[in-house]
Amino acid sequence: MNNFIMKLLVIVVCLFLNFKNILMVSPFPKLLIVSYDAFRFDYFNRNLTPFMKQLKEEGTDVDYMINAFVTRTLPNHHTMATGFYIENHGVLENRMFYENGTVLEKSADVFHYNNKILPIWTINEKNDSLRHSGSMMWPGGEFDFDGRTQTFYMPLNISKNWEDRFDVLLSWFLHPKTPINLGILYIEEPDYHAHAYGTDHPVINELLKKLDNFTYYIHTQLKDNNLTSVNVIHLSDHGMTEVNLSRIINISQIIDLSECQFLPTANTIFIIPHPGKEDILYNKLKSAANETSTFYVYRKEEIPERFHYGNNTRMTPIFVVAKSGYAFEFLRDSFEYYQKNFNITIDDKSLFGIHGYDNEDKNMHPMFFAKGPAFNAHCKLEPFHNVDLYPLFCNILNIQCPETNGTLNSFKKCLKSFTDDDQNNSHSMLVPVLVALAVVGTISMLIGLYLRMKRQREEVLYRRILDDAKMEQLWDEHQDLENMWH
Known part of the structure; x- marks a missing residue:
């Protein structure tokens, strides 16, 4: 009998600890979008990225993605963020003319050609006051849309190393008051060095290895912080060719x-x-x-x-x-x-x-792969246009989104929401419901103690992550973009 009681106590404690972790993060479906600038679709063929190859094989992937013309960084990132073709959202280039001939660059006005077109981070927060978004150096992520900035953002600063950037973004997922359910991360490589060295230089190969290690770091940190419920999409904006x-x-x-x-x-x-x-x-x-x-x-x-x-x-x-x-x-x-x-x-x-050439040129095509609870394992997509990403984001986040130029049809074969039948869905929900009912009495007794400990523990965890990253938290301060997007 004593042995049985000890086992029961262990089970209750484990359930309680998991319950605490659940309360620490957003209750909404969670999505992390990671963009590696100019990661051409065929860089995987160099066999320098074993971890990313493993993720591709285990999750959902595609041979290549078709980006928007002009195949440049700001235009394509805003197409992915809004689901609209470039002529509709108006970010034609990094620098553009106003109608009167004056030059438009490095300002919020670049992204406000049509104020009715809103990026995914704004739509996510407009769907519910408890939904929160965070942008780590994503182009345009620091600007107001529809009169509001997202809960957390940090403008481009390439002097900050990649791990530190992700640690801050991770802290947003674990924020004690406003945990995000949508995080987006921009990394400027291999684009930044490839402009100076071309696509086949040993420097680029070393960067591919480094990006693979960083990808491993991302997924390890998510696992270590009990964030395996986060859907992770890895993508790029364009490819690259040599001149x-x-x-x-x-x-x-x-x-x-x-x-x-x-x-x-x-x-x-x-x-x-x-x-x-x-x-x-x-x-x-x-x-x-x-x-x-x-x-x-x-x-x-x-x-x-x-x-x-x-x-x-x-x-x-x-x-x-x-x-x-x-x-x-x-x-x-x-x-x-x-x-x-x-x-x-x-x-x-x-x-x-x-880059910037015809989007039918295969050298301009970027990569895409994804893994998480929303995606089927070992699922291969047909090549799709990057305007289709926005409906995908909306589906994963389970939010109401306006109609755009994109369609969700490209992804249905690899999304569990379309491939799991009602019976399987009902069965999968039945077990956790019964378990929750069985332990609710015990958890109710423990919840008082937990609430007293919760705030102190979360603040310590949140600050530890920021201290380790050695980065200042920013969410209310605008800064100009650095002039590095080519």
Whole structure:
């Protein structure tokens, strides 16, 4: 009898401890979104990322994801966050023109072309006052939407190491007063170094190994902190391809740049012709494009419909984009930065990483894989567009979301909410309900003691995580984005 009582006490204590852990986190479905900038879909083929490969095999994955044009960081992150094509949400580039010709960059206005379009972190919190979101350096995550900022956010700061960033985000999941049920994390690699080294340099291979180790760290920390109920989605915004100096297009030798306002990147140019100059500039560019087959030139109304890019008041009368593997002369503007920050010598053999090309180019395609209680194991998806991610986020979070350009159909075969029948769902719920009823009396007796201990324990845990990360908690302070998104 004594042995039976001891076993019963052990069971009750275990149930009580699990009950405490449940109370410490959000009661809502939980989602963590992790973005590795410019992680091309085929980097897994290098066999440098064994842990990510294991996650892909154990969970839900796809050979590649189709991103939005233009295949750049800010536009695609906002497409993933809102479910809208770029021409609809208006983040055409990192730098854009207002309709009056002034330049728009590094401000909340970049993300507020249409104030009715709200990101997933805002929609999550609008669904219930007890739902909370946290953004760790995600592009646009620090700005107001619909008159509110998300509960926690930290703007881009690449001097903070990855583990520290995640530790702070983890503390948000465990926050004693406002635990998040949605966390989003942005990591600037391998994009940051690939711009200077190209895609195949040993430096990039070492970064892939480091990202694999970091992915292991994320999942280990979630497990160690009893957060295995968190659904984790790993994704990227775009891929990358290489360009050498012999493939630079000198656009200033084709047109007179003093006849227009222009905003260039390494492979795109937005052009506002001066009065009376539009036809002259367009015809010169069109002739050179046909002759060299190195770039495309479009009037605004000629931009291919499949890009979902031109129907926007921020689009200029003329838009130029290089063909994959080519770059405009403005790439040279980055050389001094590369030499100074990466201690490299630039010569004829140098290779540079560039993205922003046609989203049908496979080198532009990013990766995606996911694991968690919402996903079926060992499930392979067909390639899908990244506008479809938003409905997926909404489904996992179990929230009401507005209609967007995306659809959930791409994911149904791999989501348990669509593949588990009602009987299985009812049976799976029956056991925990019966167990809960059986122990509720015992827990009621212990709850008074627990409530006295709870606040002190949570505060210690929360502060320990922040102290270990050596990072200051920020959630009310706006900061400018660093100019590092290419």
